[in-house]
Amino acid sequence: MKWSKTLRVDPAPVIVGAAMTVLAVVALIWWVSATPLGVDSSVYRAGGLAVVHGESLYSPLLALPGWAPELPFTYPPFAALLFTSLTALPTQLCWGLLALAAAPSLYCTLRPFADRAHLPLLLLGAFALQPVWQTVGLGQVNLVLMAAVVADMFLLRDSRFRGIAIGIVAAVKLIPLIFIAHLLVVRRFADAARALAAFLGATALAMAVLPADSLRYWTSAIFNDHFAEMKGWVGNQSWQGFVARTIPEGGAATVVIVAFGVTCAALAMWLVHRFHRAGDDRAALLVTAGCSLLISPISWTHHWVWVVPALGYLAARGHRGVAMAIAALFTGWAVxxxxxxxxxxxxxxxxxxxxxxxxxxxxxxxGLACLRATRQRGRTPGCPRRADPALPSRRSDHHARTPTSA
Structure with a gap:
């Protein structure tokens, strides 16, 4: 009896495993050789050690390694509670732990946005993008936070816990609060309520455990004066960064920043509403993510990890040339x-x-292209309405993670 069945291996998990193996080896080698690695992960670890030792989070961190710059802890106190889990590891292995999460986070993020044919290439190519390789190199949490938001929006489907991950992410880094507003715009009120409850619960827990640090954070440290003088640096790709580079400080600059922020938020909510009604919740989420990058006072280049699902979205809809051009730009040469x-x-x-x-x-x-498309047509082309447009089609596993092609 002949067997002609061919064993087909999905390359995406293989790529994830290979990337994790390489990064684990790097972490071990750097640890054994005592080579400096992970500037931001060393700050996270130092923040966790400050909690363990009863030191102030928002004063100079005493546990920073000698090779690290004297960066402040700029996250809410709840984040420091989470980072206490890093205190049992050496600095390089803390970096390794966060680096190991990069490839699975990318895979989780790309699944709802990319089709199966493009997913392996997008996973490989993502590591050539500045927001990704910079996040990995610094030991940042951007990829993990993005994956948590995407999983909450799409992968949890009908789970009773939808919204909670977004609330926890917002308690770690405040900018994701915008995704609670997103849930309200797309009329997922129960999810928004759970997200808000999770955020308030996590914040209340931090207040109970770290009352002095919480008071200092919410009254002064939240304004992040350390980075005020760096706002105009090229590495800050937010609207405020652009204004700081082009308009002298003063009333005129403030008016431009506020007017743009209000306009951007209003237009983003309108676009999210239109995309949601057209059944394209992936585009709606990308609009909200883009708005967060624009209106945030600081959007360092490593915060722009949302370019990865945007490339997957474009490629899945046949705009491969545009996706390749954007990917080439985001390799980091421009800045x-x-x-x-x-x-x-x-x-x-x-x-x-x-x-x-x-x-x-x-x-x-x-953003202008989205406005033009929604004004020309009452619904987004190629995105037929579904009974539950927030969820992928469930006809098969392949379609459950593949956006409708244009």
Whole structure:
């Protein structure tokens, strides 16, 4: 009897496993050789040690390794409670733990946005994007937080716990609070209530355990004065960063920032509503994520990890050329070739301004394209209405993670 059955191996999990293996080996080698690794993860660990030792979170961190710059702890106190789990590990292995989460987080994020054919290539290519390799190199939590939001929105489906992950993420880093507003706009009121309850519960827990740090954070440290002088640095690709690079400080700059923020939020809510009604909740989530990057005072280049699901979304809808062009831009060369630091950004030429603000310009262009598309048609092309548009189709496992193609 002949067997002609061919064993087919899904390459995506293989890529995830290979990436985790490589990063684990790097962490072990750097630990054994006592090589500095993970600037931001060392800050997380130092914040956790401050909690364990009863030290102030928002004063200079005493547990930072000697090679690390004297960065402050800028997260809410609840984040420091979570980071106490890192205190049992050496600094390099703390980096390794966060680095190990990168590939699974990317896989979790891409599943609802990319089709099966593009997923392996997108997983591999993601590590060439500056927001991803910078997040991994610094030992940042951006990829984990993004994956938690995407899982909450799409992968949990009908779970009674939907919304809780978004609330916890918002308690770790405040900018994700915008996703609670997103839940309200798409009329997922129960999920929004659970998210808000989770955020308030986590914050209350931190207040009970760390009352002095909580008081200091919510009254002064939240304003993050440490980064005020760096707001105009090229590495900050938010609207406030753009204004700081182009308009002198003062009343005019404040008016421009506030007016843009209000307009951006209003237009984003309108777009989210329109995409949701058209059955395209993936585009709606990307709009909210883009709005958060624009209106946040600080959007460092490693915060732009949402470009990964955006590329998956574009590729799945046949816009592969556009996706490749955006991917090439987000490899990091744009912010590397222009003068940066020490106020050099204020002396940029027009051409340097275009290159140095490229991330921001691409996002604004994407927003304008969305506005044009929704104004021309009453519903988003290629996105038929479904009984529950917040969920992927359940006809098969493949369709459950594949957006409808245009």
């Amino acid at each position: 590397a070739v222009v003068p940066g630091g020490g106020g050099a950004e204020r002396d940029w030429t027009f051409a340097e301004g275009l290159v140095g603000n490229a991330y921001l310009i691409v996002l604004l262009a994407g």
